Every structure is written in C-alpha cells, then in structure tokens.
Amino acid sequence: MSLEKFDVVVAGTGAVGMSTALWAQKSGLKVAICDPQPAGSGASYGVACTISTYACVPINSPTIFKSLPALLFSKNSPLSFDFLFGLKNMGWMLSFLSNCRRSKVEHITQSLGELLAHTDEGLDPLIAECGAEDLFVQNGCLYVWSTKAGYDAAQAGNDMRLKLGIEFEVLEPHEILELEPSLKMPMYRGVLFKGARHTVDPQAYVTRMYDRFIELGGVAISSTINEVLPNTDAVTVQLDHNRTLHSDHVVVAAGAHSKSIQGSGAETLPLGVELGYHVAFKDHAEKVSRPVGWAEAGLYATPTAHGLRIAGTVEINSITAPSNTARLDYLRERAKQMFGELDGDQDIWRGCRPTMPDSLPVIGHSRGSDRIFNAFGHQHIGLTLSGITGRILTDLIQNKEPVANLSAFSDKRFKK
Ligand SMILES: Cc1cc2nc3c(=O)[nH]c(=O)nc-3n(C[C@H](O)[C@H](O)[C@H](O)COP(=O)(O)OP(=O)(O)OC[C@H]3O[C@@H](n4cnc5c(N)ncnc54)[C@H](O)[C@@H]3O)c2cc1C
Structure with a gap:
C-alpha cells in the first residue's frame, strides 16, 4: 500500500x-x-535533563591512556566495559582511542563549542512554539570535583571552555555548600555555569x-x-x-x-553506543536546586518533576545487552555518598547514547x-x-x- x-x-x-x-x-x-x-x-x-551548552569537552581525552586501567578495573568506576563486545568492535574502539590525541580533542572541543553556541537559536523557538516554557528552569549547573587530582585533570578542558567564551565561576567547598547545602560527598572545587538551564521533564x-x-x-x-x-x-x-x-x-x-x-x-x-542509566528517587527532588554533576562519579543529580534523578555512567556494551544491575547499584551507592540514605520509591531506566568514535x-x-x-x-x-x-x-x-x-x-x- x-x-x-x-x-x-x-x-x-x-x-x-x-x-x-x-x-x-x-x-x-x-x-x-x-x-x-x-x-x-x-x-x-532518561537524560540528566541538562541543556549543557558548556559540554564541549568530549569523553575522548589525552588522559585516558593513564586513567584507563583504573576506569576499567575499579568497582567504583563510572565506566563499565564488556570485553567480548570490545573485541568484536575493535575498529570502533581503536578509532575512539585515536581520537583521544590532544590535537583531535582540541578539534572536537572547538567544533562542539561552536555548534553549542547556537543551542538557544534552535531550542527557544521550539519551546515557544509548543508552549513548554514551564518545563525549563534557568538556575545554572554545578560541577563538583572531590579531589585535587580530578580537578587538575579537568583544567585543560576548562581552559578550552574559556577560550571558546564559555563562562563559569570557580567555587571553594563552602561556596558549593551555600548553593547546595544537602551535598555530603568530599569536595575540592566546584564550577558554576551560571546561565545554564535544565528541563524538569524531557519526555x-x-x-x-x-x-x-x-x-x-x-x-x-x-x-x-x-x-x-x-x-x-x-x-x-x-x-x-x-x-x-x-x-x-x-x-x-x-x-x-x-x-x-x-x-x-x-x-x-x-555509529557506536554508550549505554547509560538513571535511578530517580521520587520523594527527593528538593535535595538540589539545579543539576549537580559529580565529576569523578560520572553522573548528575537533577531535580525533576518526577523526583531526584541520578543519571549517567558509561557502559560500553551491545545495544541489545540486558540492563546491568551493577550499574544501577553503582548509581544508588553514589547517591548515598552524595546525600545520605534516600528512602521511598525509585524509578530505574537504561538508554543508549548514539556515539561516533570522534x-x-x-x-x-x-x-x-x-x-x-x-x-x-x-x-x-x-x-x-x-x-x-x-x-x-x-x-x-x-x-x-x-x-x-x-x-x-x-x-x-x-x-x-
Ligand atoms: C544517562 C544519560 C543521560 C543523558 N543526559 C543528557 C543531558 O543531560 N543532556 C543532553 O543534552 N543529553 C543527554 N543525554 C544524551 C541524550 O539522551 C541523547 O543524545 C539524545 O536523547 C539522542 O536523541 P535522539 O533523538 O537522537 O535519539 P532517541 O531519543 O533515542 O530517539 C530515537 C528514536 O528513533 C526511533 N527509531 C529507532 N529505529 C527506528 C527506525 N528504523 N525507524 C523509525 N524510528 C526508529 C526510536 O524508537 C526512538 O524513539 C543523556 C544520555 C544518557 C543515556
């Protein structure tokens, strides 16, 4: 027909x-x-709900060669990797690693930064067209590093952001707590992207x-x-x-x-895939007043219409692989370190980021x-x-x- x-x-x-x-x-x-x-x-x-106009720094990184063993083998790692899948997809893996060279990362960051600078020109007319203003909140986005080593490793990326005109404010631990008093994880430094927005309900x-x-x-x-x-x-x-x-x-x-x-x-x-997860604690949306990205843990905690959404981590595995309960446990454990015990109902979700090796x-x-x-x-x-x-x-x-x-x-x- x-x-x-x-x-x-x-x-x-x-x-x-x-x-x-x-x-x-x-x-x-x-x-x-x-x-x-x-x-x-x-x-x-299932996104972390951020309109992340500052997120021009890719996961490809020159530091990956040093940090990969810890990322692959630590139970506390935001990265999970299925070795059999990796072997079957060696071409994508090698291409990803070759895009971790400094010159490539600079090119990727520059290109993403230039495109991200146009975000609002694409988004705002659509939000107005479909009357979704009530679903977006402009209260900034906060990144927190728990360690000096983590913060130092992020400097090259933050320098590239500054070069691209992406503004942020560096915060001491007491300033982070003034903004987000419920946070309990160790804090070394924070970065506040002041004008950033998030949605409270992407679907x-x-x-x-x-x-x-x-x-x-x-x-x-x-x-x-x-x-x-x-x-x-x-x-x-x-x-x-x-x-x-x-x-x-x-x-x-x-x-x-x-x-x-x-x-x-x-x-x-x-075209590859990075699996990601979220756990939403339905009764705890008020724990934060903006998305808080915990850099070393590879996740965001975001206040949404459906609760406090803890979203992130990267799992390299097949698009058809069953959900990995260890990844959900990882998010729950990190949420506990961030806020203490969170009781009540939870929603869980797994989704597939579409990712090219560069x-x-x-x-x-x-x-x-x-x-x-x-x-x-x-x-x-x-x-x-x-x-x-x-x-x-x-x-x-x-x-x-x-x-x-x-x-x-x-x-x-x-x-x-
Ligand atoms: C844990 C996690 C957190 C994230 N957080 C953020 C964030 O905070 N901010 C952000 O900007 N991004 C975030 N992302 C990334 C974001 O989710 C993706 O980049 C984005 O959703 C991709 O959108 P899409 O429309 O391309 O794909 P999708 O939303 O997956 O839509 C693809 C659609 O295509 C349909 N489809 C599939 N095959 C066919 C076919 N053959 N014919 C017709 N239809 C088909 C599917 O049913 C689906 O509805 C996050 C991702 C994850 C996993």
Whole structure:
C-alpha cells in the first residue's frame, strides 16, 4: 500500500527527530514522522535533563591512556566495559582511542563549542512554539570535583571552555555548600555555569512538540523505517507491513538505531553506543536546586518533576545487552555518598547514547544521496543540540545557508 507524498519524512521521534519535524512543519513543509515507539521514549526519555551548552569537552581525552586501567578495573568506576563486545568492535574502539590525541580533542572541543553556541537559536523557538516554557528552569549547573587530582585533570578542558567564551565561576567547598547545602560527598572545587538551564521533564517536552506538530497538520505513522530507496524524483520509504511512503527528503534521526535503516548511508558509518542509566528517587527532588554533576562519579543529580534523578555512567556494551544491575547499584551507592540514605520509591531506566568514535554528531547531507539527511550521533548532548540540529536540517532541505558551519559534522570524514 502506498500513502501520499511528503516534502520530508523523519525517522525517529526522539528529541532530535521531533525538533526536526517541528522546525520543518512550522516552516511550511509537509512532514511525516515514523517511529514504532511513542515520541520521546528512547534515549531522550532518561537524560540528566541538562541543556549543557558548556559540554564541549568530549569523553575522548589525552588522559585516558593513564586513567584507563583504573576506569576499567575499579568497582567504583563510572565506566563499565564488556570485553567480548570490545573485541568484536575493535575498529570502533581503536578509532575512539585515536581520537583521544590532544590535537583531535582540541578539534572536537572547538567544533562542539561552536555548534553549542547556537543551542538557544534552535531550542527557544521550539519551546515557544509548543508552549513548554514551564518545563525549563534557568538556575545554572554545578560541577563538583572531590579531589585535587580530578580537578587538575579537568583544567585543560576548562581552559578550552574559556577560550571558546564559555563562562563559569570557580567555587571553594563552602561556596558549593551555600548553593547546595544537602551535598555530603568530599569536595575540592566546584564550577558554576551560571546561565545554564535544565528541563524538569524531557519526555513531556518532546510530547508537547509532538502534539504541536500534529496540531500544525503533521502526520505521525507508527512504524519502523526499514529501508529508503532514493531515486531522481523522490525517496521511497519502506515501512512495516509492506507499506511505503514517498518523500522528497528523508531525515535519519533514529538515535543509536540509525544504522538499521538500509539504503540511508547510515548503515556504513561507525555509529557506536554508550549505554547509560538513571535511578530517580521520587520523594527527593528538593535535595538540589539545579543539576549537580559529580565529576569523578560520572553522573548528575537533577531535580525533576518526577523526583531526584541520578543519571549517567558509561557502559560500553551491545545495544541489545540486558540492563546491568551493577550499574544501577553503582548509581544508588553514589547517591548515598552524595546525600545520605534516600528512602521511598525509585524509578530505574537504561538508554543508549548514539556515539561516533570522534564524539561529533553526524549532521547534514548523506554521502549516499542528496535527498537523505543525517541527524544522529549526538552522544551526551542530544537534548541540548536537538533544536539547533532541527533548525539546520530544515534550512538545508530548503536550500538555505544553515546558521552553523557543518564541515566537522559531515559523514565524509569517515571512510566508505
Ligand atoms: C544517562 C544519560 C543521560 C543523558 N543526559 C543528557 C543531558 O543531560 N543532556 C543532553 O543534552 N543529553 C543527554 N543525554 C544524551 C541524550 O539522551 C541523547 O543524545 C539524545 O536523547 C539522542 O536523541 P535522539 O533523538 O537522537 O535519539 P532517541 O531519543 O533515542 O530517539 C530515537 C528514536 O528513533 C526511533 N527509531 C529507532 N529505529 C527506528 C527506525 N528504523 N525507524 C523509525 N524510528 C526508529 C526510536 O524508537 C526512538 O524513539 C543523556 C544520555 C544518557 C543515556
């Protein structure tokens, strides 16, 4: 069965896909979204909720070669690694490590910093369009280091932030406690990103974008996109149950699953996955008044509409691996060190960050076809970059000059 023809079909209704669809729909294009799951129920659901315009420093780091043994083998490590999976994916691992060289990290940081500088231009018009102002709070974001060694290791990254014009205030332990009196973990220094925002409910935000998209006449189809077949006139989009769509353009925004869409070009790219977790303590949202990132523990504690969300850690494992209960125990133990015993109900969650080995997203024309556009690989900052990604793609589809330089984000940086 063939349905009507669209200007744009978007694969995926996470923060990135929904932002793209809403930008395109409000620009007057005829748009369909396809996803077998509800909007905002993938990686975008469980985030630490930060709009982290300061997060230009990637997890690729020249210090990784020194810190890797401790990260891999300590029970108290924010990193967990499945060795069998690592062996099977040696290409991605080696490419990740080669992107830990100082010159590469500087390039990544610079490129992410320049894109992040456009965050608000992408996000604010969408928040206004779907009436989500009540879901965002501007009260800064705090990083805390427990040790001098940890803080010193972060200096190179913080220096790069300053060079990029990202402002922050360095805090002594007593100043941290003045801001967040409930914190109990050891403290050496803190950094406050004063103007930073967070959302109290990421899924509600994506759902409001979805609802507004439908109100504006957008079409939602509950199906996987299995394959895309671009030709000179249009793209044929293969859905479940032998259904097809026709569209002038297709945007691949299926997060960590983007490689599964055959014919898009994404299936040829080294898209990896970093699993992450959260535990939400439903009765304790008031413990902090802004997101607090505990640097050595690799997590944030964020006040949300559904409680105190302890979110983070990186697990290198298969996208289909069962949830690792040790990672949830790690978050609970760290939460206890941060705040003391937290009683009451908890929600738990596991999700997949889409991550390229150089930690740069893939945004722009696909090398496979001018009709296909990439919008995935946003690693730890996909909620933050969702709005600007959608705005850029809408400009590209309409043959307009995008607001940001995209050269670092092209898929042409990877071998065919
Ligand atoms: C623990 C944790 C904390 C995080 N904290 C933050 C944070 O504080 N701030 C921040 O900016 N980012 C954060 N991130 C990163 C963020 O979650 C991701 O970068 C972002 O959600 C990616 O969005 P997305 O729309 O690309 O993917 P997703 O939200 O995963 O959406 C992809 C969608 O595609 C659909 N799909 C899959 N395959 C197909 C197909 N073949 N056809 C159609 N649809 C398909 C899926 O069902 C899903 O709905 C965090 C991640 C984790 C794991």
